[in-house]
Amino acid sequence: MESNEMGKRIPNALMMTRGHESGNRFPADSYDCNNRMLLKMPETVALNEELSVTASTLSEVAKLAGVSPATASRVLNGSARTPAPEIAERVRQAADTLGYIANAQAQALAKSSTGLIGLIVHDIADPYFSAIAQGVQAAARQERRMVLLATTNGTPAEEKEAVAAFAARRAESIVIAGSRSTRSEDARANTELAAELDRYCRNGGRVGVVGQAILGVGETDSYRTIAVPNERLAQDLARELARTHKGPFAIVAGPEGLTTSDERVMGFQRGLSDAGQPAADVVHVAFNRNGGFDAGIELAWRIKASGQSAPEQRLCIFATNDVMAIGVAAALRDQGLRVPHDASLAGFDDIEWLRDFRPALSTVSLPLEEIGRLATIATLSDDDGGPAAVAGSVTLRRSTSSP
Amino acid sequence: MESNEMGKRIPNALMMTRGHESGNRFPADSYDCNNRMLLKMPETVALNEELSVTASTLSEVAKLAGVSPATASRVLNGSARTPAPEIAERVRQAADTLGYIANAQAQALAKSSTGLIGLIVHDIADPYFSAIAQGVQAAARQERRMVLLATTNGTPAEEKEAVAAFAARRAESIVIAGSRSTRSEDARANTELAAELDRYCRNGGRVGVVGQAILGVGETDSYRTIAVPNERLAQDLARELARTHKGPFAIVAGPEGLTTSDERVMGFQRGLSDAGQPAADVVHVAFNRNGGFDAGIELAWRIKASGQSAPEQRLCIFATNDVMAIGVAAALRDQGLRVPHDASLAGFDDIEWLRDFRPALSTVSLPLEEIGRLATIATLSDDDGGPAAVAGSVTLRRSTSSP
DNA sequence: TGTCTCATGGAAAGCGCTTACCAGATGGGA
DNA sequence: TCCCATCTGGTAAGCGCTTTCCATGAGACA
Structure with missing residues (x-):
């Protein structure tokens, strides 16, 4: 036995519970509106040295209510069988008094x-x-x-x-x-x-x-x-961009072998090819803001080297996620280049916190919260409604508009 | 008993375990470098209808190793007593074979x-x-x-x-x-x-x-x-800003009664007063980006109404957190106003993801991750090193520079 | 050789719950 | 009136572990 853990049994820890009459801080029994047991603060007093007392157990509640643990369990922790109302009430009272909180570990063990x-x-x-x-x-x-x-x-x-x-x-x-x-x-x-x-x-x-x-x-x-249709969406994005952008493309990707990044790169290249454009150069960096920054510095060099000449030479940069795109933007800015004036820039994900960035980032919107919700529900529900997939959509904003 | 839960006992689910010789996908015993039990995939076969089998238990491991559960427990799950090396090895082997994973619920119950x-x-x-x-x-x-x-x-x-x-x-x-x-x-x-x-x-x-x-x-x-010294840091910020900003101040705060916001407002006002400046107007809105946006619209109105005249009339806006500040910035931009040209803007928190915003936001840096770490450690360690507090610092950037 | 002390593995008693099963009570129909 | 179906509360057997206590055996020392 360790010494001061939650739920530690303190032998002989006498525990007295004063009734409601003795200055209970709560304004009467007014808010047990939900069907959860009403967990009121028991005003307990340890009679021995130990200040810490133990969480009360089902058996204690049962004893106080004068019923068996089985019955107490049935009334407190939901069961098919419902004991008589009068008994149930007594049990609930007892639970109240003792400030009973079911031990989820024990329940888990018993119920698996x-x-x-x-x-x-x-x-x-x-x-x-x-x-x-x-x-x-x-x-x-x-x-x-x-x-x-x-x-x-x-x-x-x-x-x-x-x-x-x-x-x-x-x-x-x-x-x-x-x-x-x-x-x-x-x-x-x-x-x-x-x-x-x-x-x-x-x-x-x-x-x-x-x-x-x-x-x-x-x-x-x-x-x-x-499934997140990274490839298809990146393809859509490329096609959409190729509609207005006539210059070369570059892709800022995560490390090779990172599936999400790879998928987005492949989709984007295919989209370019669909539009009759040559494949884009790919720069592989870390799949985060700093990776984007590094790539941005590199690309800024290239842009400047190319003399920023005709609009047909303007580069369109696709960063495989928004956070990288922000890094790219920071680097370009750092190098005295402006988006979209000197280069177009697009991301992926449509992170909510980045929507106030300027120039507003063209990107692919993904319902991230929904994705989390779906994944969770999918693991919980029995109906296997086939392979779930989510929709996304291309969102064009200023960062890829013509200068 | 419910039907398909984790750990559900399936009566009589015979479980056969083939040994390592039978096509184990793992490249030998090479990476049990850490002292954790080596969890290899048991190639189990259920002999009855049920496909799902049960996680193996300590007793099963003990039985297979030909020892008592007590001994198995001692070798697998850390104890003061260490059984003989030869026995320990046998137990570990058995655990391996069965792919034993200790049931944390049961351990929790037993160890409290x-x-x-x-x-x-x-x-x-x-x-x-x-x-x-x-x-x-x-x-x-x-x-x-x-x-x-x-x-x-x-x-x-x-x-x-x-x-x-x-x-x-x-x-x-x-x-x-x-x-x-x-x-x-x-x-x-x-x-x-x-x-x-x-x-x-x-x-x-x-x-x-x-x-x-x-x-x-x-x-x-x-x-x-x-403790996060919101008040003191806001005071520092105000003093720092007042050093260069000569026009009026406004505060974009969360709802009245939100302690963090209230503290920051109070500190800021005190700092202004320290600097001999009149108190700032306070706008109360939601403590998030959209609240900031709302306040920003309101303030944009005021700025435009004041005729954006002399530099001494320029407003300095303190938003009580960074995310609100971003909302304010968006609103001002929306209304055709520029930061810091038409107004200065400062936030609080120095959120990492917002550092690439332009104009760069003046703010108060808080070591957020460290705060989380400290809070956690504090609850785990016994030494009560007194009330822990964290340091923060004023970080001035472009959003409050002179236009 | 005898006694005492350790060291070591095992038996068993929980930890706090749930629930299958049982016994007693109750009521309805023949 | 009697029997059986039904309902209700209680008893007890787990759930999968840990740990105390005990029995046994091995050394140590005289």
Whole structure:
């Protein structure tokens, strides 16, 4: 036994509970409007040295109410059988008095169902992920679940660890957001991740993946992916841009092997090709703001070298996500170049917090919060309404308008 | 028993485990470098109809290893007593073979310690909170804890519910971020929140609050607040601005009664007064981007009405957080006004994602991630190094430079 | 060789709940 | 009036672990 943990039993901790008459701070029984047990603050007094007292248990409540634990359980924690109203009332009173809060761990153990949802993201501070997290949280709340959070910096190894941790906690489902990687150095970790997920699923867990499927995990019905049509949308974007932009294109991409980035690059190139344009140069950098900045510096050089001549020479830069695009913009500005005057710039994601940037960023809008919500619901519901997919749309703004 | 939950026992689900020789996908025992149990994928086959099999238990591992559950527990899940190396090895092998993952719920129940940290924020999609969440997550990982996330929209009523839910899950500590409210309509919910926290603490939980103390909760050593010197920093900011800005000031604040906003307003006014300037007008709006936008429209009107005359008439606007400042900037731009040409603008928080905005926003830098980390550590460590506080600093950028 | 002390593995008692099953009561129909 | 179906509360057996306590065996020392 450790010393000062939550729920620690303190032997012989006598616990006296004064009744409501003794200066209860609460204004009577007025707000037990929801059907949750009314959790009033018990004014407890420990009679021995120990100040800390123990959370009261179901049996204590039962004893105080003069019923069996079974009955107490039935009235307090929802069951098919409902004890007589008079008894139920007594139990509820007792629970009130003792300030009873059911021990979710014990319930989980007994019912084998924890009400936990695991969420895995690369970086919770990244607005892309925090928007998704928002959706997951909303769905979880709606389904009366709690969310466990894990951040992994995008490495499959840490993702695997997170899955194992969630499995240990017997999370009912896991939502994984963030690009996959097909890089060879991640191959082994990916395999392990897939194995871990597979085991998790076989033990009854459900998994929802945002974006692309995780390699090596079979598509069972306990494993869903919310497909984001990165490729098609990037293609649309390219076609749309090619309609007005006549100069060359460049792509600022994440590291090769980062699936999301790769998909967007491929789609964009195809869109250009559809429009009869030559393929764009691709610069590979880190898939974040600073990566974008680095690429921006590089591109600024090229632009300046090209003499910023005719409008047909103007470069159109597609950054494979908004945050990178912001980095690119910062770098261009840093180099004395202006968007869209000296170059057009487009991003991807349509991050809400970036909408007030100027020049307003052309991008592909993705319903991120909705994606989080869908992924969560998908792992919770039984109807496998086929592979869920989300819609996105090209959003043209000033950053790609003609100068 | 419900039907398809994680950990559901399937009666008589015979489970056969093939050994490593049978086509194990893993490249031998090469990466059990950390002292965690090596979790290899068991190639299990259910012999009856049921496809889903149950996670294996400690007893199964013990049986397979030919030892008692006690011994298995001692070798697998860290204990003071370490069984003989030869036995330990056998147990570890068995665990490997079965793909054993300890049931954290059961452990929690037995040890009364869950390894859970609860995090309560207003809105996880808000970069202010997601930055703090990042810090909490980092600290939690370092301390080998998992974080449970709850978002509350800033209402004390939902915060109270979150605390109750965390208490039910026996989270070892709770970190609460986000401004308090002293509005009268929140008074009752605040009291209830305080009572809930109080009970939680008395049951051995620790609480860390970012910003200001929660009213009505006694400052015990199980309850810490990470003080953010909003008032002093706002005062510094005002003094700093007053040094160069000679025109009038205006404050864009959150709703009256929102403590963080109130503190920043007070500090700013005091700073102005220190500098011999008259107090600023205060506009109260929602404490978010759109609130800032609304205020910005209003202020744009005033600016235009004043005829944008002499530099001594130029307005300096202090928005009580960065996100509001961005809203103000958007509104001014919308109304054809330019920052800093037609008005100066400053924010508070120095949100990382907003640093690429132009004009660059003068603000007060706060180490948000560090704050999250500190709050978390504070609730976990025993040394009560006194009331922890964080430093911040005034950061002047273009948005308040002379036109 | 005998006694005492350690070291070590196992038995068993929980941790706080849920729920299958049981026994007693109740009521309705024959 | 009797029997059976039904309802209701209680009993007890888990859920999967940890940990105390005990029994056994091995050394240590005289």
